[in-house]
Amino acid sequence: TINIERLKSRMLKMAQIGGTDRGGVSRLALSDQEKEARALFIQWLNELNMEVRVDDFGNIYGRLEGKDPNASPVMTGSHLDTVPKGGKFDGTLGVLAALEAIETMKESGIEPACPVEIVSFTNEEGARFAPQMLGSGAITGKFSKEYVYQRTDQKGLTFQSELERIGYLGEERNRPGKIASFIELHIEQGPILDSEKIAIGVVEGIAGFSWMEIKLAGQSDHSGSTPMNMRRDSLVAASSIIHEIYNWAMSKKDGTVATVGTIRTVPGIINAIPGETMFSLDIRNSDPVQLKECVKEVTRLINHIAREKQIECTVDEIASNQPIHFSPFLIETLENVCKESQLPYKKMISGAGHDSMYLNQVTDTVMIFVPSTDGKSHCEEEHTSWEDIEKGISVLYKTLCKLVNP
Amino acid sequence: TINIERLKSRMLKMAQIGGTDRGGVSRLALSDQEKEARALFIQWLNELNMEVRVDDFGNIYGRLEGKDPNASPVMTGSHLDTVPKGGKFDGTLGVLAALEAIETMKESGIEPACPVEIVSFTNEEGARFAPQMLGSGAITGKFSKEYVYQRTDQKGLTFQSELERIGYLGEERNRPGKIASFIELHIEQGPILDSEKIAIGVVEGIAGFSWMEIKLAGQSDHSGSTPMNMRRDSLVAASSIIHEIYNWAMSKKDGTVATVGTIRTVPGIINAIPGETMFSLDIRNSDPVQLKECVKEVTRLINHIAREKQIECTVDEIASNQPIHFSPFLIETLENVCKESQLPYKKMISGAGHDSMYLNQVTDTVMIFVPSTDGKSHCEEEHTSWEDIEKGISVLYKTLCKLVNP
Ligand SMILES: NC(=O)NCCC(=O)O
Ligand SMILES: NC(=O)NCCC(=O)O
Numbered sequence: 001t002i003n004i005e006r007l008k009s010r011m012l013k014m015a016q017i018g019g020t021d022r023g024g025v026s027r028l029a030l031s032d033q034e035k036e037a038r039a040l041f042i043q044w045l046n047e048l049n050m051e052v053r054v055d056d057f058g059n060i061y062g063r064l065e066g067k068d069p070n071a072s073p074v075m076t077g078s079h080l081d082t083v084p085k086g087g088k089f090d091g092t093l094g095v096l097a098a099l100e101a102i103e104t105m106k107e108s109g110i111e112p113a114c115p116v117e118i119v120s121f122t123n124e125e126g127a128r129f130a131p132q133m134l135g136s137g138a139i140t141g142k143f144s145k146e147y148v149y150q151r152t153d154q155k156g157l158t159f160q161s162e163l164e165r166i167g168y169l170g171e172e173r174n175r176p177g178k179i180a181s182f183i184e185l186h187i188e189q190g191p192i193l194d195s196e197k198i199a200i201g202v203v204e205g206i207a208g209f210s211w212m213e214i215k216l217a218g219q220s221d222h223s224g225s226t227p228m229n230m231r232r233d234s235l236v237a238a239s240s241i242i243h244e245i246y247n248w249a250m251s252k253k254d255g256t257v258a259t260v261g262t263i264r265t266v267p268g269i270i271n272a273i274p275g276e277t278m279f280s281l282d283i284r285n286s287d288p289v290q291l292k293e294c295v296k297e298v299t300r301l302i303n304h305i306a307r308e309k310q311i312e313c314t315v316d317e318i319a320s321n322q323p324i325h326f327s328p329f330l331i332e333t334l335e336n337v338c339k340e341s342q343l344p345y346k347k348m349i350s351g352a353g354h355d356s357m358y359l360n361q362v363t364d365t366v367m368i369f370v371p372s373t374d375g376k377s378h379c380e381e382e383h384t385s386w387e388d389i390e391k392g393i394s395v396l397y398k399t400l401c402k403l404v405n406p
Numbered sequence: 407t408i409n410i411e412r413l414k415s416r417m418l419k420m421a422q423i424g425g426t427d428r429g430g431v432s433r434l435a436l437s438d439q440e441k442e443a444r445a446l447f448i449q450w451l452n453e454l455n456m457e458v459r460v461d462d463f464g465n466i467y468g469r470l471e472g473k474d475p476n477a478s479p480v481m482t483g484s485h486l487d488t489v490p491k492g493g494k495f496d497g498t499l500g501v502l503a504a505l506e507a508i509e510t511m512k513e514s515g516i517e518p519a520c521p522v523e524i525v526s527f528t529n530e531e532g533a534r535f536a537p538q539m540l541g542s543g544a545i546t547g548k549f550s551k552e553y554v555y556q557r558t559d560q561k562g563l564t565f566q567s568e569l570e571r572i573g574y575l576g577e578e579r580n581r582p583g584k585i586a587s588f589i590e591l592h593i594e595q596g597p598i599l600d601s602e603k604i605a606i607g608v609v610e611g612i613a614g615f616s617w618m619e620i621k622l623a624g625q626s627d628h629s630g631s632t633p634m635n636m637r638r639d640s641l642v643a644a645s646s647i648i649h650e651i652y653n654w655a656m657s658k659k660d661g662t663v664a665t666v667g668t669i670r671t672v673p674g675i676i677n678a679i680p681g682e683t684m685f686s687l688d689i690r691n692s693d694p695v696q697l698k699e700c701v702k703e704v705t706r707l708i709n710h711i712a713r714e715k716q717i718e719c720t721v722d723e724i725a726s727n728q729p730i731h732f733s734p735f736l737i738e739t740l741e742n743v744c745k746e747s748q749l750p751y752k753k754m755i756s757g758a759g760h761d762s763m764y765l766n767q768v769t770d771t772v773m774i775f776v777p778s779t780d781g782k783s784h785c786e787e788e789h790t791s792w793e794d795i796e797k798g799i800s801v802l803y804k805t806l807c808k809l810v811n812p
Contacts, residue, residue: 190631
C-alpha cells in the first residue's frame with residue numbers, strides 16, 4: 001500500500017526548491033528553480049529505474065516497461081511549475097503521487113501488461129508564459145511548435161531560449177505516441193470538497209475559458225494642472241469596467257467566474273493621468289454555449305462603458321478552450337474504485353484548467369481531486385491534509401492497477 | 407531683443423536627447439539621456455563664458471558675474487529631466503529661456519549690478535525618484551541630504567549611486583548662498599491660458615499637494631475554481647475606490663484634483679485573484695485648510711469602501727507640501743513689465759508643482775507661464791507656439807533686467 005511518509009518527505013523536499021518564507025513556492029516555468037526541481041524529479045525517476053525522456057517542449061517522461069513493450073502506455077502525472085508565491089501542492093502533488101503509485105506497484109510485485117509513464121508537463125500555469133498548459137497543449141495539437149517557442153515572458157525572454165538555457169530542449173521523437181489513457185491527481189483549488197468534507201472528487205470535466213486582454217486609451221495629462229472635468233482618464237474607465245464585470249459575474253448564478261488579475265497604466269507615474277490602461281480578463285464557464293454568450297456579454301459591457309467615458313477600447317482574446325468532458329469509462333472506473341474502497345466521493349466539474357484538458361483530446365482521460373483547505377490555491381496558504389492525500393493516491397494507485405492489467 | 411530662432415534651435419537640439427518617435431521626450435532624472443542633456447547645457451553655459459558649478463545634488467549653476475561680485479545673485483532656471491514619454495517644453499523651456507535672456511542681456515551690453523545665475527535642478531519631475539523637486543527641495547531645507555540620497559527608483563537604484571554614475575555628484579560648497587530673487591518661466595501644463603488665448607500667466611502661487619500610497623489586501627485565490635461569492639478581490643475593491651475618488655473630486659467644484667497614476671497587483675498574473683493591490687494618489691488644492699480636509703475626506707472614503715468589502719487597507723502619505731504664495735513685489739514687477747509691453751496677462755495659480763515652490767521658502771520668487779496647447783503636458787503631444795514663447799521670454803528678459811539693475 002501507499003507509503004504516505006515517503007510521499008510526504010518527497011513533497012517537502014520539492015517544496016524547498018523555490019520555497020518562500022511564508023510556506024509557499026515560487027517556481028516559475030523554465031526558471032532556475034524549476035530547473036532544479038526537474039533535476040530532482042529525474043533523480044527520483046532514475047532511482048526507480050525508469051527510462052527518462054525529454055521532448056522538444058521540455059516535457060519530462062519516466063517509463064516503466066510493460067510485459068508488452070509495443071502496447072500504448074498508460075500515462076499519469078501533472079506539472080512542477082508554480083505561480084509566483086503559489087503553493088506546494090498544485091501540480092507537484094500529481095507528479096509525486098504518480099511516483100508513489102509506481103513505487104508501490106513495484107513493491108507489490110505488480111507487472112503491468114502495458115508500459116506506464118509518469119509525465120511532468122512544462123508551463124502548466126501560464127504564469128510566466130501565457131497561455132497556460134503550453135507543454136500538454138503542444139503535444140496534443142492545440143498549439144504549434146512555432147507558437148509555443150515564441151511565447152515571451154514579461155522580460156521579453158522566449159519559451160525556446162529559456163528552455164535551451166536551462167538545458168531541457170529535448171527531442172521531438174521523445175514526444176509520446178499513442179497513449180492508452182491518462183489520469184491526473186490534483187488538488188481541487190476550490191472550496192467544494194473541503195466544505196462538504198469529502199476526500200475524493202471524481203472529475204467529470206473542465207470548464208472552458210476565455211483569456212482576454214483589454215486596452216483602454218484616454219489622454220495622458222498632468223495630474224496637478226488638468227481640471228477634473230477636462231480629463232479622459234483611462235484608469236477611471238478601467239475601474240468602472242472592472243467593477244461592472246464583477247457585478248455582472250456575481251449576478252450570473254450559473255457558475256460563471258470572471259477575474260481581472262493584472263493591470264498596468266501608461267505612463268504609470270504618480271503625477272500623470274493614465275493615458276493608457278491595460279488589464280487581463282479570465283472568464284470560465286462549464287457550458288460551451290454559455291461561455292460564448294459570456295464573452296459576448298462582457299465585451300459589450302466593456303465597450304459600452306468605454307464609449308460612455310469617451311475612452312478608446314480594444315478587447316482581444318489571447319487564449320481559449322471549450323469546456324471538456326472526460327471519458328465516461330474512466331469516470332466509471334474511478335467510481336468503482338471509490339465504492340470498492342468504501343471512500344465517499346463527489347462527481348464534479350473543475351473550474352481550473354489542467355493538462356488533462358488537452359490530453360482529453362487525444363486519449364481517454366480523467367482526473368482525481370483532493371480537497372484544498374478553505375478552497376485556497378495559487379497562494380502560499382494552499383494546503384491539503386496528508387490523510388486526504390493518502391486517500392487520493394490510493395484511488396490513483398488502484399485505478400492504475402486496473403488500467404495496466406485490465 | 408530675444409532671438410527666437412536661436413532659442414528654437416537650442417530647444418530642438420535638446421529635444422533630440424531622449425526624443426521619442428512621436429515627438430516627445432523620455433529623459434528621466436540621472437539617466438544616460440539626462441547626462442547627455444546636462445553636458446549640452448554646460449557646453450552652452452561655457453559658450454556664454456558663464457562660470458559653471460555642480461552641487462552635491464547634481465544641480466547645475468551657470469554664473470554671470472555682476473559689477474558687485476559680493477551681491478546676492480538673481481537666479482532663473484528650471485529643470486532638464488522629463489517624465490517618460492513627456493514633452494520637449496516642460497522644464498527645458500525655463501532653462502533655455504534663461505540662457506536666451508542672458509545672451510540677449512550680453513548682446514545688449516547690459517552689465518548687471520549683481521550676479522545672475524542660471525540653474526537646472528535635479529529630478530524635478532519625481533517620475534524616477536519620488537517625490538518630485540528633490541534638487542530644489544534639498545538646497546532649501548525641505549529634504550535632508552540623507553533622505554534625497556536614499557530615494558530609489560523602480561529598479562532599486564538610489565539617487566546617490568545614479569548621481570555618481572553619471573558623474574554629477576558635485577560639492578556641497580557649490581550650493582547657492584543667499585539668493586536675491588528667483589524667477590522661473592514654465593509652460594502652464596493646463597488649459598487656462600490656451601482656452602482664453604492669453605500668452606502670459608503671472609503666477610501668484612502653487613497649489614499644495616499630498617502624495618499617497620494605498621495598499622489593499624484581500625485574498626489571493628485561483629481564478630477558475632473560486633466561486634464569485636467566496637472572493638476577497640483587492641482589485642475589485644481598488645476599482646470601487648478609484649471610481650469613488652473620481653466622483654468625489656468631480657463633485658468638489660473648488661479646484662481640487664485627485665489622480666491615481668500607478669496601480670499594481672500581487673501576484674499579478676492572469677489566473678489568480680489579486681491578493682494585494684497597490685496604487686498611488688495625488689491630491690492638490692490651493693487652500694491649505696481645504697487640502698487638509700481633502701486628505702481626511704479621501705482617507706475616510708478609502709477606508710470606508712475597504713471595510714465594506716472586507717479588504718484590509720493602509721493609506722500612507724509619502725510626500726506633501728502646503729500651497730504657497732509668491733512674492734507680492736515680484737508679482738507686481740511682472741505685471742508692470744506686461745503692462746509696459748502691452749502684453750495681456752492673467753494672474754493665476756499653478757496646479758503643478760515647480761522648483762519655485764521650494765525656492766519661495768528662501769527668497770522672493772515668482773513664475774511666468776506660457777500656454778500649453780489644449781492644456782496637454784506630461785505627454786508627447788505637449789506643445790507651445792514659438793510666438794507665445796517669444797512673448798514669455800521677453801517678459802522674463804525685461805523682468806531680469808529690472809532685477810539686476812534696480
Ligand atoms: N490548475 C491550474 O492552476 N491551472 C492553471 C491554468 C488555469 O488557470 O486554469
Ligand atoms: N511641473 C511639473 O510637472 N512638476 C512635476 C511635479 C508635480 O507633479 O507637480
